[in-house]
Amino acid sequence: MDEIDRKIIFYYLQEARVQQRKISTELNISPQVLKYRFDKLVSNGIIKKFVLHVNPAVYNKKVGFAAFKGSSSYNDHVFTEIKCLEELSIYGFYGDSDDEVSENIKKASGKLGPTAMRYIPVMDDHPSLNKYDNSIIESLRKNPRRSASEIAQELNLRYHFVKRRINYMLKKNIISIIPILDLSKTDIVLFGLFTMNFKAVSKIVEDITLFNVNDLKSGISICFSESLSGAKQIINKCREIDKNIDVMVIYEYDFYDDFNEIN
Structure with missing residues (x-):
C-alpha cells in the first residue's frame, strides 16, 4: 500500500459517501486509476465493507459501553465490538432502557469478567424523522x-x-456510514478516546472522528490518523484539556447495522 492508497482510505474515513471524482481531483489521478485502486483495496481485503449504523434512538433503544480485559468475543445485545492493543475489548450494548443496558453489561461481565470501563450516556429523545x-x-x-x-x-x-x-x-448523527478496515494491512491508526470533557475534546477531533457517542458532559470518540506521530499529537492536545482522558489503540473493530439481526 503506497501513499496514494493511504490517502484514498483516509478520504473514505472522513466521508464514506464521498464521490470518487472528488477524490480523483484532489489526488490528481484519473477516475479510472482511482477505481482500479479502490477495487484493489476491496479485493485485497483492506477495505472489508461499509456499514450503515443507525442511531439506536431511532428504534427507541438506549446504549452503553463497557470495556473488558482480554480479547474474547461477545455478541449478545451488542452493536459494536472494538479490540484494543491494551488488551481491552470494548462493546457497545443496547437495550430498551438504561436498566436493561446495565443488565446486559452485567450479563456480559458474567462471561468476560469485571468491567475495566463503563459508560451509559444520557441519550437524546427519539430523533426527528419525516415519513420518508x-x-x-x-x-x-x-x-x-x-x-x-x-x-x-x-x-x-x-x-x-x-x-x-x-x-x-x-x-445530526441519525445515521453513520463506517468503513470497516483490516487495520493489519494499513498504516492507518484508529484510537478510542473516553473523556469527561467531551465538548472541548470533540472540537479537536471533529475532523478525524469516525464515530462517537456522548451526552452533555462525557463521551467516547473513535478517531483516525494517517500515522502514529499524527495520533500522538492529537492525543497530547486532548490531554491538555482532560489529563485523565482514556486512550485506547484499536487493532480490530466491527459495527452491526441492524439491531434486529443481533437480538
Missing part, C-alpha cells in the same frame, strides 16, 4: 454508498429531496 426517512434508511442498508439518485429512483422521490435528507441524517 425510514424508507431512505432501509435503502441505504442495502448499500450504504449507493447514490441519492439511485435511492430517489427506487423510492419514486425527487433526487434533491433524498440528497437533502441523507445529509441531514448524517449531520
